Amino acid sequence: MSEAGLDAFIAGLPKAELHLHIEGSLEPETMFALARRNRLTLPFASVEAVRAAYAFSNLQDFLDIYYAGASVLLTEEDFFDLAIAYFRRAAADGVRHAEIFFDPQTHTDRGVPFATVADGLLGAMDEAARTLGISSRLILCFLRHLDEAAAFATLKAAEPYLDRIAGIGLDSSEVGHPPSKFARVFKAAGERGLRLTAHAGEEGPPAYVHEALDLLHVCRIDHGNRALEDAALTKRLVEAGMTLTVCPLSNLRLCVVRDMAQHPLKRMLDLGLKATVNSDDPAYFGGYVNDNFRAVAAALGLTRDEIARLARNSFTGAWLTDAEAAPHLAALDAHVAGVSG
Numbered sequence: 001m002s003e004a005g006l007d008a009f010i011a012g013l014p015k016a017e018l019h020l021h022i023e024g025s026l027e028p029e030t031m032f033a034l035a036r037r038n039r040l041t042l043p044f045a046s047v048e049a050v051r052a053a054y055a056f057s058n059l060q061d062f063l064d065i066y067y068a069g070a071s072v073l074l075t076e077e078d079f080f081d082l083a084i085a086y087f088r089r090a091a092a093d094g095v096r097h098a099e100i101f102f103d104p105q106t107h108t109d110r111g112v113p114f115a116t117v118a119d120g121l122l123g124a125m126d127e128a129a130r131t132l133g134i135s136s137r138l139i140l141c142f143l144r145h146l147d148e149a150a151a152f153a154t155l156k157a158a159e160p161y162l163d164r165i166a167g168i169g170l171d172s173s174e175v176g177h178p179p180s181k182f183a184r185v186f187k188a189a190g191e192r193g194l195r196l197t198a199h200a201g202e203e204g205p206p207a208y209v210h211e212a213l214d215l216l217h218v219c220r221i222d223h224g225n226r227a228l229e230d231a232a233l234t235k236r237l238v239e240a241g242m243t244l245t246v247c248p249l250s251n252l253r254l255c256v257v258r259d260m261a262q263h264p265l266k267r268m269l270d271l272g273l274k275a276t277v278n279s280d281d282p283a284y285f286g287g288y289v290n291d292n293f294r295a296v297a298a299a300l301g302l303t304r305d306e307i308a309r310l311a312r313n314s315f316t317g318a319w320l321t322d323a324e325a326a327p328h329l330a331a332l333d334a335h336v337a338g339v340s341g
C-alpha cells in the first residue's frame, strides 16, 4: 500500500486511546491563553520560545517543564477547556474512546481543590460524549516521586468521586521510585473497586514491570518497553494477554529509543504482545495518536493488518464491557474490509 493509502487507512481507523495525560495535551497557545485569563506571567516570551524549550534528553527533563506548564490551570473552566480541546482533537483522529490520566497532586499541591480539577474534567467528558460521540474514562495517577502518605491522602480526597473514576495509575519519575513503594495504596484502591495500571519499564528496569504485576496487581502496563530485555517476563506478558500502552513519539522525544527505526513496537507484535499506540503527552512530544501511528508505520514498515491489530488491541484492552467494545470492533472490521464504518 502507498504511504498516502496507509495514512488514509490510519486516519479513518476507529481507535481507542489508553495512555494520555490530560495535562500533557496543554498546547503552548492554550498555556498562554490561560496565563492571560488567570493574570499569570509565564517564564517564556512567546509560543515559539515554549516550543523551543521542548528538547528533552530524558523523562525528568520533560517532567520539570510539564509540571511548570500545568501551573496555568487554576479554575474548573481551565480544566474543562483543556480536556474538551483534547477530545475535539482526538475525535478528528478517529478516537472513539479515550481513557485519560490526570495528576491531581500537581494541582492540589498548588492549592487547587481536587473538586475543581475533577469537576472540570468530568464536565468535558460529559460534553465529549454528548457532542462528539466519544466515550471516556478517568484514571487518577499517583505521582511516584511523592511518598505513600501523599498517595493515600489523594485517594481520600478522591472519595466523593470514586463512582466516576475508573482506575488508578502511577506516573512521574520512574527510576528510584519502584512500584513496591505503592503496594499498600494500590491494594486499598483495588478494594474500592478501582482498576489498576502503572507506568513501568519506560526508563525503569524489567524488575519494575515484575513488581507492577506481582505487587500492584495491575491489569495494564503503561509503556513496558524494557520488558523485552527479560525473555521470561515477555513470555509472562504474552500468556497473560497483558495490554501494553506504548507511546512511540514520547519514546523518541524522551530518548527511550535512539530513532524510530529502533522502536520495539513491531518486535512486540511479532512476539505476540498486546501492544497499543498512544500519544502520552501530545502537546510536548510532537503529535496526537495518528501522528504516532504514522511515525511507527513508516519507520517500521507496518502492514495494514498490523496497524489494524494495534487498533483492535486498543478496544479489547480498554476498560469497556464486551457489549461496549462490540460496536467499535465492528466499525473497525468494516473499515478494514473497505467499507466506511
Ligand code: HPA
Pocket (backbone or CB within 6 Å): 021, 024, 059, 171, 172, 173, 199, 202, 250, 280, 281
Ligand atoms: N512517564 C512518566 N510520567 C509521566 C509521563 C511519562 O511518559 N507523562 C506524564 N507523566
Ligand code: ZN
Pocket (backbone or CB within 6 Å): 019, 021, 171, 199, 222, 280
Ligand atoms: Zn505516560
